[in-house]
Amino acid sequence: MMFGKDKQAGDKRLIPLLPLRDTVVFPYMVVPLFVGREKSIAAVEEAMKADKEILLCAQKKAKTAEPTPDDIFKVGTIGSIIQLLRRPDGTIKVLVEGRSRAHVEDFVPHPDHFLCEVTEVEELVEMTPEIE
Template identity: 60%
Template sequence: MKDDDTRGYRLPLLPLRDIIVFPHMVVPLFVGRPKSMQALEEAMAGDKQLLLAAQRRAKTDDPNAEDIFSIGTVGHIIQLLRFPKGPVKVLVEGRARANIRGFHQIDPFFICDVDDVEETEDDQALVRALMASTQDVFEDYVKLNTRIPPEMLVSVRTIEEPGRLSDTIVAHVALKLKDKQELLETPSPAKRLERLSELMQGEIEIRQVEKKLRTRVKKQMEKQQKEYYLNEQMQAIQKELGDRDEFKNELGELEAKIKSKKMSKEAK
């Protein structure tokens, strides 16, 4: 809803733990805190718009204004499911970046005064080059991450807007909360793409090292299993040979006893 200052809006705030919602991102959220549930009800009673902003510390159960990052995302409620008991499940779509100018209300839930964050105009040649390189890096990342469907690469290749490209990719990359918040707070699509590529390269290097370690451990385990099998096989052979030697010894002793006794030719 519009406030008295035509530059901004007033929106109910939904504080988020351990997740950053970007524009163009559709995500399910489970909401259980009373203050947050009331904010959802306020949004549902209006135009279904609300502000999605992350907490600085996820463990804070009852955040105040200082606990919320100043840049969030205007979200639209697509679907809300109420259960007889327990949390509410809400499906939201990120629409646009927003800057919190102040808190108009704290209780019984947050209402924030917000401004839209406009993207900066970047050099088009630079943007095109960054888009291509970021798409290539994302392709390398997907090859090392089986959780991302290959079809996502096709979808990403069709995106022509630099801002939308970075926001779409970051939604599928495992990054620290502070790094995602940094990308959310960056109004320049070119700088976002450049930073996102750097972060993905770092994740790729980590995953490559992890893959090498897994391969090394697997080979070592296979070697140990092979050695164990060969050792068991050798022990079985030795036991079999030992049993035969014992039988030969017993047979030899019996023959000696027979020879030592005076027996008829027929008995011998």
């Protein structure tokens, strides 16, 4: 099991999870996200302490206020936090860039936030005449 960026496709590693409502982030997208739930703020803060990587997975139902592992899709995007701004109301705004797809292997119990064991999904591109 690995932590952080020293990785290869197929390696399992632990990354904090940020569940998203009505948003799907793909690799190479740069997206501003407003974070207000306590567990989500804790996940972002944990990512900032380490290597600024966070797993971005969509919730199955946006109206779910406190999602459980069953409420979250098992495929998401590993993102890098580019910028973090703390707002006066206690929420935060983060600018995140999607890096690669990942599959959630397991949700690891943590008292403050979601932590996931993930495997990075290698995207295979077939060379076609259009690409060449």
